[in-house]
Amino acid sequence: MENNNIKNYVKAIVETYQDESGINLIDTTNLPLRDRILEILDLLMEVVFPGYTGARDVTSSNIGFVVGDILSQVQSQLNEQIERAFLHQCRLKKADCTGCHNMSQEVTNYLLEQLPKIRRILKTDIQAAFDGDPAASSYEEIVLSYPGLKAIAVHRIAHELYLKNVPLIPRIMSEHAHHRTGIDINPGAQIGERFFIDHGTGIVIGETSIIGNNVKIYQGVTLGALAPAKGQSLRGVKRHPTIEDDVTIYAAATILGDITIGKGSIISGNVWIKDSVPPGVIVSMSRPELVYIQKKTKK
Numbered sequence: 001m002e003n004n005n006i007k008n009y010v011k012a013i014v015e016t017y018q019d020e021s022g023i024n025l026i027d028t029t030n031l032p033l034r035d036r037i038l039e040i041l042d043l044l045m046e047v048v049f050p051g052y053t054g055a056r057d058v059t060s061s062n063i064g065f066v067v068g069d070i071l072s073q074v075q076s077q078l079n080e081q082i083e084r085a086f087l088h089q090c091r092l093k094k095a096d097c098t099g100c101h102n103m104s105q106e107v108t109n110y111l112l113e114q115l116p117k118i119r120r121i122l123k124t125d126i127q128a129a130f131d132g133d134p135a136a137s138s139y140e141e142i143v144l145s146y147p148g149l150k151a152i153a154v155h156r157i158a159h160e161l162y163l164k165n166v167p168l169i170p171r172i173m174s175e176h177a178h179h180r181t182g183i184d185i186n187p188g189a190q191i192g193e194r195f196f197i198d199h200g201t202g203i204v205i206g207e208t209s210i211i212g213n214n215v216k217i218y219q220g221v222t223l224g225a226l227a228p229a230k231g232q233s234l235r236g237v238k239r240h241p242t243i244e245d246d247v248t249i250y251a252a253a254t255i256l257g258d259i260t261i262g263k264g265s266i267i268s269g270n271v272w273i274k275d276s277v278p279p280g281v282i283v284s285m286s287r288p289e290l291v292y293i294q295k296k297t298k299k
Contacts, residue, residue, distance in 0.1 A: 030087035037081055037172050043074050052143050079108040082166055089167045107164045118156045121193050125152050128194035132216055147181035148197030158187035206240035213245045220252035
C-alpha cells in the first residue's frame with residue numbers, strides 16, 4: 001500500500017515538470033553551480049584579504065606562492081562557471097554559442113586583472129570605516145567583523161562581472177552577501193571610493209544606483225525604484241537614485257527613483273524622498289510630537 005502511494009506521489013510530481021515554468025532544469029548541464037561559485041568567491045577573498053580567512057598560513061616569504069596557487073584555481077574554476085552561464089543564456093535565447101568558451105576566458109582574465117584595483121579601492125573603504133566609526137579599534141577589526149565591508153568587498157568583485165554581462169554569477173555572489181550580512185547591493189550599482197556602511201542591516205541599493213566618493217549610509221536605508229509594477233519594461237532604464245560625493249544618509253531613509261542627492265547633503269533618518277535634493281542641503285522630518293501617558297498602577 002505504501003509503495004503504491006509513493007508511485008502516485010511520484011507520478012503527480014513528475015507531471016508538474018512537463019512545462020517550462022522556470023523552477024526546474026532538466027536535460028541541461030550548463031547551469032553554473034552555486035556552491036562552486038561561492039567556493040571561488042572564498043578563494044578571491046583570500047587574495048583580497050590575505051591571511052584574514054585563516055584558510056592558509058601567509059608569510060612575506062610565501063605570499064607569491066600562495067597567491068599564485070589561488071589564482072590558478074580561480075582561473076580554471078571561474079572560467080568553467082562563466083562558460084556555463086553564457087551557455088545557459090544562449091540556450092534560453094536559442095542562439096548559437098560558438099564563442100562562449102573564448103568569452104569566458106576573456107572575462108576570467110579581466111577579473112583577475114582588476115584585483116589590484118579592487119584591493120586599492122577596498123583600502124579606501126576600510127579607511128573610511130575607521131575614520132567614520134569611533135567604535136572601530138583597528139583596521140583588523142573592520143576586516144574581520146564589519147558586515148558592511150563584507151558586502152562591499154563582494155560587490156566590488158560581482159560588479160566587475162556585471163560590467164562584462166556575465167549572466168547569473170554576479171547576482172549569486174551579491175545575494176550570498178545579502179544572506180550573510182543583511183545588506184542587499186545589486187551588482188549593477190556603481191559605487192565610488194571611501195564608501196562606508198555603518199551597521200548595515202536592511203540596506204537596499206538598487207541596480208542603477210550611482211554612489212559617489214566618500215558616502216556614508218546607515219542601517220535600513222533604501223535606494224530604490226518607483227513603479228516596480230512595470231517590471232521588465234524598465235530593464236536597462238535608469239530608475240534608482242544618484243548619490244553625489246560626501247553625502248551622509250541616516251537610518252531608515254527611503255530615496256526612490258531617478259533623482260539626485262547633491263554633493264555634501266545630509267539626509268536625516270526616516271525620511272521619504274522622491275525629488276532631487278540640491279548640494280549642501282539637510283533634509284529632515286518635522287519634529288514629531290511626543291505623547292506621554294502615565295501608566296496606571298494597581299492598588
